[in-house]
Amino acid sequence: MTSGDITxxxxxxxxxxAGPSGLxxxxxxxxxxxxxxxxxxxxxxxxxxxxxxDHPGYGIRDMWRFMSGPAYARRLVRQAEAAxxxxxxxxxxxxxxxxxxxxxxxxxxxxxxxARAVILATGARERPRxxxxxPGDRAHGVYTTGHLQNLVHLxxxxxGKRAVVVGAELVSWSAALTLREAGCRTVLMxxxxxxxxxxxxxxxxxxxxxxxxxxxxxRVTRVIGRPELRAVEIEDLDTGARRVVECDTLVLTGDWIxxxxxxxxxxxxxxxxxxxxxxxxxxxxxxxxxxxxxNLLHPVDTADIAAIDGAHVARSVLAWLRGRSAPAEQxxxxxxxxxxxxxxxIFRPKDRAPARHRLLLWSDRYIPFPRIVLRQEGRVVARKRxxxxxxxxxxxxxxxxxxxxxxxxxxxxxxxxxx
Amino acid sequence: xxxxxxxxVIGAGIVGSAIARKLAGYELSVALLDxxxxxxxxxxxxxxxxxxxxxxxxxxxxxxxxxxxGYHLLSEYAELTGIPVEHxxxxxxxxxxxxxxxxPGLRRKAEQNGYGKTEIVGPEEVYRHLPHLGEGALxxxxxxxxxxxxxxxxxxxxATDAVGRGVTLLLNRAVTSVExxxxxxxxxxxxxxxxxxxxxxxxxxxxxVVDRLFGHDRFxxxxxxxxxxxxxxxxxxxxxxxxxxxxxxxxxxxLISPTVYGNVLLGPTxxxxxxxxxxxxxxxxxxxxxxxxxxxxxxxxxxxVTATYAGLRAASDHPDYLIEADAGRRYVLxxxxxxxxxxxxIAIAEHVAGLVRDAGLALVPRENLPEPPRMPNLGEAFTxxxxxxxxxxxxxxxxKVVCFCExxxxxxxxxxxxxxxxxxxxxxxxxxxxxxxxxxxGFFCGAEVKKLLxxxxxxxxxxxxxxxxxxx
Ligand SMILES: Cc1cc2nc3c(=O)[nH]c(=O)nc-3n(C[C@H](O)[C@H](O)[C@H](O)COP(=O)(O)OP(=O)(O)OC[C@H]3O[C@@H](n4cnc5c(N)ncnc54)[C@H](O)[C@@H]3O)c2cc1C
Ligand SMILES: Cc1cc2nc3c(=O)[nH]c(=O)nc-3n(C[C@H](O)[C@H](O)[C@H](O)COP(=O)(O)OP(=O)(O)OC[C@H]3O[C@@H](n4cnc5c(N)ncnc54)[C@H](O)[C@@H]3O)c2cc1C
Numbered sequence: 001m002t003s004g005d006i007t008x009x010x011x012x013x014x015x016x017x018a019g020p021s022g023l024x025x026x027x028x029x030x031x032x033x034x035x036x037x038x039x040x041x042x043x044x045x046x047x048x049x050x051x052x053x054d055h056p057g058y059g060i061r062d063m064w065r066f067m068s069g070p071a072y073a074r075r076l077v078r079q080a081e082a083a084x085x086x087x088x089x090x091x092x093x094x095x096x097x098x099x100x101x102x103x104x105x106x107x108x109x110x111x112x113x114x115a116r117a118v119i120l121a122t123g124a125r126e127r128p129r130x131x132x133x134x135p136g137d138r139a140h141g142v143y144t145t146g147h148l149q150n151l152v153h154l155x156x157x158x159x160g161k162r163a164v165v166v167g168a169e170l171v172s173w174s175a176a177l178t179l180r181e182a183g184c185r186t187v188l189m190x191x192x193x194x195x196x197x198x199x200x201x202x203x204x205x206x207x208x209x210x211x212x213x214x215x216x217x218x219r220v221t222r223v224i225g226r227p228e229l230r231a232v233e234i235e236d237l238d239t240g241a242r243r244v245v246e247c248d249t250l251v252l253t254g255d256w257i258x259x260x261x262x263x264x265x266x267x268x269x270x271x272x273x274x275x276x277x278x279x280x281x282x283x284x285x286x287x288x289x290x291x292x293x294x295n296l297l298h299p300v301d302t303a304d305i306a307a308i309d310g311a312h313v314a315r316s317v318l319a320w321l322r323g324r325s326a327p328a329e330q331x332x333x334x335x336x337x338x339x340x341x342x343x344x345x346i347f348r349p350k351d352r353a354p355a356r357h358r359l360l361l362w363s364d365r366y367i368p369f370p371r372i373v374l375r376q377e378g379r380v381v382a383r384k385r386x387x388x389x390x391x392x393x394x395x396x397x398x399x400x401x402x403x404x405x406x407x408x409x410x411x412x413x414x415x416x417x418x419x
Numbered sequence: 420x421x422x423x424x425x426x427x428v429i430g431a432g433i434v435g436s437a438i439a440r441k442l443a444g445y446e447l448s449v450a451l452l453d454x455x456x457x458x459x460x461x462x463x464x465x466x467x468x469x470x471x472x473x474x475x476x477x478x479x480x481x482x483x484x485x486x487x488x489g490y491h492l493l494s495e496y497a498e499l500t501g502i503p504v505e506h507x508x509x510x511x512x513x514x515x516x517x518x519x520x521x522x523p524g525l526r527r528k529a530e531q532n533g534y535g536k537t538e539i540v541g542p543e544e545v546y547r548h549l550p551h552l553g554e555g556a557l558x559x560x561x562x563x564x565x566x567x568x569x570x571x572x573x574x575x576x577x578a579t580d581a582v583g584r585g586v587t588l589l590l591n592r593a594v595t596s597v598e599x600x601x602x603x604x605x606x607x608x609x610x611x612x613x614x615x616x617x618x619x620x621x622x623x624x625x626x627x628v629v630d631r632l633f634g635h636d637r638f639x640x641x642x643x644x645x646x647x648x649x650x651x652x653x654x655x656x657x658x659x660x661x662x663x664x665x666x667x668x669x670x671x672x673x674l675i676s677p678t679v680y681g682n683v684l685l686g687p688t689x690x691x692x693x694x695x696x697x698x699x700x701x702x703x704x705x706x707x708x709x710x711x712x713x714x715x716x717x718x719x720x721x722x723x724v725t726a727t728y729a730g731l732r733a734a735s736d737h738p739d740y741l742i743e744a745d746a747g748r749r750y751v752l753x754x755x756x757x758x759x760x761x762x763x764x765i766a767i768a769e770h771v772a773g774l775v776r777d778a779g780l781a782l783v784p785r786e787n788l789p790e791p792p793r794m795p796n797l798g799e800a801f802t803x804x805x806x807x808x809x810x811x812x813x814x815x816x817x818x819k820v821v822c823f824c825e826x827x828x829x830x831x832x833x834x835x836x837x838x839x840x841x842x843x844x845x846x847x848x849x850x851x852x853x854x855x856x857x858x859x860x861g862f863f864c865g866a867e868v869k870k871l872l873x874x875x876x877x878x879x880x881x882x883x884x885x886x887x888x889x890x891x
Contacts, residue, residue: 005808007887042823043863088887092820094805105826107815108887110808128860130649130726133709137699138728143861150866157866221702257723264653 006110011036013317014115016093019048020303021294022121023076024310026085032318037085040104042092047073048123050303052149055177061304096266100289117317120292122259124299129252136223142250145175152182160248164232165189167253168196168214169393175251184249190218190234193392195366254393256299273341280346281354282316289320298343298360301395312355327351329408336416338365349408359398363390371418372398381405423603424450427615429594429629432463433764434756435621436577441768443584446783450613451586454593456843459574461623465730467676467684470566471762474529474537475666480739483532486759489766496765500576500791502569503679503798509565509661510548512556518665519557536563551657551718565661569679570761571850572794579792582839597632617749617780624695624733626754633750638741642695643734645687646704651858652681654722673711680853681799682725685712698729725858732757746778795831797853804828822864824857833876848872
């Protein structure tokens with residue numbers, strides 16, 4: 001229907017964001033429902049972040065393969081389309097026009113989409129320089145990984161010759177790979193943590209491969225160079241000593257923030273830890289019929305986990321479309337230090353277990369074999385030793401079996417570690 | 420260049436552009452020079468963008484009069500050209516007994532400045548307007564007409580209007596020396612000399628240096644840096660008014676203000692520098708602002724910072740604007756336009772026209788002046804192209820969003836390159852469209868915007884898009 005110059009579409013489900021999580025949800029839903037599944041993405045090509053993350057390391061847990069980002073993105077798009085989902089690119093969702101009605105701008109015109117269910121799959125971005133409050137000159141040559149990879153892989157643009165990379169987590173090595181491909185040497189990686197945050201599997205060969213030093217317990221305190229970047233000032237966090245490192249490229253990696261504008265515009269309850277919407281095991285937000293998946297919920301996990309969210313939410317959406325509502329009993333999960341956040345944040349004991357039977361957490365400290373403790377109203381309800389480390393810069397996974405003893409009628413569950 | 424202009428204006432900031440535009444309304448040939456590769460690339464691009472009523476100016480000064488007049492002139496001009504303005508009003512907040520005691524004096528001062536609409540209010544009223552304000556406000560003074568404006572569009576509108584009226588815009592012309600040939604002056608400039616009968620010096624931070632080239636030694640400019648934090652649009656609902664501090668001897672102090680782009684500003688600092696080009700930010704400055712912000716509005720600090728920047732006020736040892744004509748030398752100095760030049764620009768131009776007339780330059784109004792330009796809208800309070808269904812239907816380029824955070828379309832980017840003063844750099848494009856000014860700072864759109872800059876806006880618009888299937 002066209003009223004004035006606005007086109008109205010009425011799919012059963014609208015998915016906002018065609019990244020791994022949104023496309024996977026579309027693939028699972030499309031064959032199972034009456035009516036359309038419409039995926040909207042503001043980019044001109046569907047696929048989300050993997051489109052420009054041109055290195056292997058994708059698809060491990062969801063497709064049981066080891067493939068490059070772009071190949072993975074193309075495969076997800078093909079699968080969603082083959083399943084019957086409609087993908088509309090160049091479609092920026094700008095605002096809500098009802099509880100499950102959104103509006104978008106596309107070159108074909110303004111569009112209003114009235115759906116019976118909405119899945120938010122808008123992903124996360126890295127904090128850029130201003131958000132990190134790095135003072136100094138307004139220099140060219142300062143990027144986030146997303147910006148860098150768009151530039152190098154999608155636009156085949158040029159960067160400099162000597163780079164400093166802020167961060168030493170997985171995405172930081174992804175940036176270093178991209179820099180190398182663009183002919184730019186990474187002379188230093190900095191991290192505020194006492195050790196590199198990525199899997200040693202990656203960082204040790206990485207160090208040798210890139211001949212890159214990782215300066216732990218350091219931070220960038222000043223950008224130097226006008227108009228082109230010439231150097232950065234690095235501070236040793238333990239001694240306060242500062243030194244100047246010459247470089248013409250600075251890549252700010254990690255430090256994620258969900259793209260939560262639509263969540264906040266809707267007035268959907270937010271989690272101050274993740275900065276994403278509060279969701280339950282079934283990935284429902286607090287607005288009926290509005291669900292959320294992917295890195296919008298857990299900034300930031302690997303693409304396969306985002307994709308598995310998509311598959312997980314599909315069943316919840318089907319149940320909603322059939323008129324089933326959430327079991328009423330619920331408890332709030334709260335991350336205690338050293339954890340920054342936990343997702344999902346709401347646990348409904350009578351509901352289906354969270355995706356992959358895992359709680360996702362983010363740790364600010366490296367702990368080799370953490371013993372997890374769950375407390376409710378001050379009382380310990382569960383303890384579990386895990387045989388994998390909690391490390392800053394990547395998601396820490398805790399089996400949901402620890403929740404078995406949680407009392408639904410008691411207060412919030414605090415998740416921490418015992419030292 | 421062989422021609423001799425009737426008037427050459429040095430400096431294409433807001434003040435110089437307004438003067439060139441004004442003088443081009445008479446039967447005069449006018450050149451507008453700037454050292455930079457774009458108009459509005461000096462102080463006029465980095466300020467707090469408040470359209471001041473002038474309520475707190477020093478009564479009786481030229482600045483007080485021109486700010487008061489400028490407020491009305493620019494408000495009207497904005498209406499005519501589409502410069503985004505929002506008449507949000509301001510609330511000056513007192514945090515100490517001393518500041519509270521100062522309010523009646525400020526009210527009287529406002530009246531002396533010809534502004535009679537301020538009112539003293541108690542703390543309940545302050546918190547009614549600003550529920551997110553930090554604890555401890557004791558009272559306030561309302562300034563209902565204080566407004567916010569787009570400084571970039573203001574500068575560009577004035578310069579575009581000037582060019583439309585026949586002004587010759589000469590960019591990349593840094594004036595380094597001058598030669599007096601009796602009936603005309605030759606300005607020796609990097610990109611080529613310019614000859615003119617009259618010269619107006621509106622060189623902002625460089626005005627004292629240019630003034631000395633004309634043999635004067637009247638004042639010295641001190642660059643007074645002001646650093647600012649720009650908060651995410653999601654913070655905008657918390658701040659519906661400009662929140663002013665009680666001014667002290669050290670300046671206007673740190674304010675919180677909404678912007679016409681839908682963000683919130685916290686700043687500026689005030690720090691005297693030596694380097695007139697140092698628009699970088701400093702660790703100390705940012706820390707100071709965070710400290711202030713934590714007291715003024717702690718909730719604001721929980722939001723993300725979208726941008727940081729610094730501007731340099733052309734402070735001087737002279738207590739007022741320093742605007743003087745030298746009839747013998749056929750030269751006008753427009754100096755010391757410190758922290759109010761955005762507001763006062765058009766009034767300064769009127770004043771300068773009066774001075775040159777009195778000094779003997781014949782001002783014969785031109786007939787058939789072209790209409791002022793209608794500027795692309797960058798303001799959130801007015802319809803932007805991405806929201807305009809009819810406009811997108813007529814031209815799909817306005818439906819192709821290239822900068823997602825700021826919702827800038829390919830059509831708007833393309834239009835800047837077809838405009839009378841196209842952007843020369845990424846920064847110029849950002850000022851004209853807001854592209855890349857948003858919260859991601861290029862994470863998503865940086866590469867795409869750069870490509871559009873290189874292709875002068877002509878790449879993505881030409882794609883074909885299949886029509887939508889409606890009614891499903
Ligand atoms: C540099 C880098 C390297 C990485 N390397 C790996 C790796 O090797 N292996 C791995 O498994 N993972 C990797 N990841 C992580 C992986 O890319 C993410 O986990 C995954 O992309 C998350 O998927 P998503 O669907 O949640 O979000 P995204 O992929 O971010 O997709 C979100 C989509 O939503 C769209 N969108 C947002 N807002 C709107 C709106 N308002 N309107 C319309 N559309 C909108 C966006 O355009 C985007 O396409 C890497 C990430 C980065 C940044
Ligand atoms: C932090 C801050 C906050 C402010 N807030 C406000 C506000 O809220 N409201 C308000 O009304 N005002 C405000 N101001 C003041 C306002 O921005 C200035 O008064 C105004 O921009 C001055 O304009 P201008 O044209 O005189 O100077 P500029 O914009 O600096 O223009 C001068 C031009 O002269 C050129 N130039 C210099 N030397 C030469 C040379 N030798 N040859 C050729 N060209 C030359 C420069 O390149 C420059 O483009 C603020 C200023 C700052 C710094």
